[in-house]
Amino acid sequence: MQQDHLEDVLGAERYERVVTLANERHVTVDDIVREAIDRGLPASASRRRAAAEAILAAEPMPVGSVDELLEELDRSRGRWA
Numbered sequence: 001m002q003q004d005h006l007e008d009v010l011g012a013e014r015y016e017r018v019v020t021l022a023n024e025r026h027v028t029v030d031d032i033v034r035e036a037i038d039r040g041l042p043a044s045a046s047r048r049r050a051a052a053e054a055i056l057a058a059e060p061m062p063v064g065s066v067d068e069l070l071e072e073l074d075r076s077r078g079r080w081a
Helices: 003-010 012-025 027-042 044-057 067-074
Strands: none
Touching: 003 012, 012 027
16 A cells, blocks of 8 residues: 555554554564454354355364464464473
């Protein structure tokens, strides 16, 4: 996205919030805008249904023990147990 146009559309204060969040997450401003749209304008029921069906149809995958999974989640969230 073009910075000047996006700043004009959002206004200075909103644009700075988007830029700050993007910097904190080490992602692009575009990523933040897409995420905000996805959260604010959820997919249609048919898209959600199709996604759920695809997940349910997927082959099982090997996973570790519950303790290993909890440790992995803690690491991914920046928590050290």
